[in-house]
Amino acid sequence: MTAIIALAVTATLVLLVWWLIRPSGLVERWGRLRLLSKRIWIEDALKYIHTCEYERRDVDRDGLADALEISGAKADHLSEMLEGQELITRRNGVLHLTEAGRDYAVKVVRAHRVWERYLADETGQHEANWHREAHRREHSLTNEQVDRLAAGLGNPAYDPHGDPIPTAEGELPPHSGQPVTSLKPGDWAVVVHVEDEPEPLYEQLLAAGMRPGVEVQLLEASESRVRISTRDGEQSFAPGVAGLLAVQSLAGKPGEGAQGEPLANLLPGEKGLVLAISTTCRKHERRRLMDLGILPGTVLEAVMRSPSGDPTAYRVRGALIALRTEQSRWIYISRQVQEAA
Numbered sequence: 001m002t003a004i005i006a007l008a009v010t011a012t013l014v015l016l017v018w019w020l021i022r023p024s025g026l027v028e029r030w031g032r033l034r035l036l037s038k039r040i041w042i043e044d045a046l047k048y049i050h051t052c053e054y055e056r057r058d059v060d061r062d063g064l065a066d067a068l069e070i071s072g073a074k075a076d077h078l079s080e081m082l083e084g085q086e087l088i089t090r091r092n093g094v095l096h097l098t099e100a101g102r103d104y105a106v107k108v109v110r111a112h113r114v115w116e117r118y119l120a121d122e123t124g125q126h127e128a129n130w131h132r133e134a135h136r137r138e139h140s141l142t143n144e145q146v147d148r149l150a151a152g153l154g155n156p157a158y159d160p161h162g163d164p165i166p167t168a169e170g171e172l173p174p175h176s177g178q179p180v181t182s183l184k185p186g187d188w189a190v191v192v193h194v195e196d197e198p199e200p201l202y203e204q205l206l207a208a209g210m211r212p213g214v215e216v217q218l219l220e221a222s223e224s225r226v227r228i229s230t231r232d233g234e235q236s237f238a239p240g241v242a243g244l245l246a247v248q249s250l251a252g253k254p255g256e257g258a259q260g261e262p263l264a265n266l267l268p269g270e271k272g273l274v275l276a277i278s279t280t281c282r283k284h285e286r287r288r289l290m291d292l293g294i295l296p297g298t299v300l301e302a303v304m305r306s307p308s309g310d311p312t313a314y315r316v317r318g319a320l321i322a323l324r325t326e327q328s329r330w331i332y333i334s335r336q337v338q339e340a341a
Helices: 002-021 026-054 061-068 072-084 099-122 127-137 143-152 199-207 283-291
Strands: 088-091 094-097 188-194 215-221 226-230 233-237 245-249 271-277 299-305 312-316 319-323 331-334
Touching: 026 061, 026 072, 026 094, 026 099, 061 072, 072 088, 094 099, 099 127, 099 143, 127 199, 271 283
Parallel strands: none
Antiparallel strands: 088 094, 188 215, 188 245, 215 226, 226 233, 271 299, 271 331, 299 312, 312 319
């Protein structure tokens, strides 16, 4: 009996060792995970340094540690590793990309922004998730996969946040736009970029409808608040939140507010004539609205709102549809239904 037990134990141990070291076994998978984790740290660091250089900001060891949410000691180790691979240099404590490091970083940036463009144009994912999902995928996409994806999207020049997408050759236009707070009260401008980090601040801007292509008018900028007027009405932000918006001046041109108002403004029983669908409503959502019959010249009637106030039921071409407030803000209408008809 003792011999049988010993034999069984030995067989179990042999089986366990084989399971650990076999191809695709635990040891191999653990090794792959360690290599992947190491590569992610490297790529995240290179991408951050590239962003700082692109925006003409210096980055040091402490800045890298804060950006990657790691300790100073780990940031030192990571910097030494990048130097050893000749991807960065350090001069007076400031980190600089080498030519090889810049080429590597640009490829990661291109993968990230192309994937965000894909999520925005071809899927129904909420925009608050685009950055997180793109960050997950950027490390696994090959250059060939990114090029095919970009070609299928028509080789877009910008991601949905307004950041330029590097070309396959690594070309990247210079940083553009100015802080919205640099405008004078009364000036009109168009949003060209919405910074998507920190995520909680970005989500505040999303909730307020701040997206590339939206026309805004600066009403007030003080140390305590920034007030902005849009087609959807007035918005007020803390300066730190407003600082995530980059705009281009419209040199006094009236904003979109003169071209209608959002459908969301209609109360039950009121009607509106569709004038346009906002350019910030992208392919997937735009197709859905058009499939519902929401086209310029269509009359919509607000019928009722849910007890929570969202969604609202509208009558369009004899049928009832439900739209969330977020969706109805994309649809611009005129209340002059009879005259327009």
